[in-house]
Amino acid sequence: MRILTEEIADDFFFVHTSLVHGALRKCGVLRSNQNYDDLVQIGLLTLVKVYEQFPEDLCEEEYFYQFTGFxxxxxxxxxxxxxxxxxxxxxxEETVSEFFDDEADPDRDKNEDWIVWQLFPSMLDCLAPNEQVYLKESVLNQLSVTDIARKHKVSRKTVYQWKNRTALKLNHFKAVLTN
Structure with a gap:
């Protein structure tokens, strides 16, 4: 295993940084992306790891091109x-509570959160058992679709179905809160 030393680091990054920017372009990540700088750093760290793990000598032209592709x-x-x-x-971060998101209605009074939580038992009552599981896990426990699927030993597709049916049934609560 080789180590990227300070003596060769400047030259190495001058030659190979374009690989990072090319990979970002290939993934459709533009400079305007809010995570662009973080992704560049991840790319550069990966570049160093690959350099340290690449088994051949990069001074030989044949291996240099293999390295760039790899x-x-x-x-x-x-x-x-x-x-x-x-x-x-x-x-x-996107849960059923997005129906009650403050950003969606900037005029909404903060006291309405109390109303939402008062309506929560009524919301559960109008849902099937699996939909109740989804609502509780996503809102109360802040679990992702994948985490809910793992916890309840069902497929992600099933959890998405619960999510969609829950959203449809809870639309009338949204209408009550926005009026």
Whole structure:
């Protein structure tokens, strides 16, 4: 295993940083993306890991090109993994409570949160048992669809079905709160 030393780091990054930006472009990540700088850092860290793990001597031209292809793919995968994590985090934050989101109605009084929680038992009453499970797990326990599926030993597709049916049934509560 080789180590990227300070003596060669500047030259190494000058030559290979374009792999990171190319992988970001390939993944459709623009500079305007709020996570762009974080993704660049992840790409650079992955580039260093690949350099340290690559078994051949990069001074030989044949291996240099093999390294660039190998590094590009590894960087791309790392970026895709991170994008999936961002998406999962976004999913986790989106719960049924989005119906009652303050940003959706900036004029909404903060005291209405109390009303929402007073209506929660009524919301549960109008749902089927599996839909109640979804509502409790997503709102009270803040679990993602994947976590709910694992916990209750069902597929993610099933949990999405619970979520969609719950949203449809709770639309009338949203109408009550917005009037």
């Amino acid at each position: 590094a590009f793919q590894k960087i791309r995968w790392a970026i895709i993994d991170e994008l999936r994590k961002y998406q999962l985090k976004k999913e986790r």
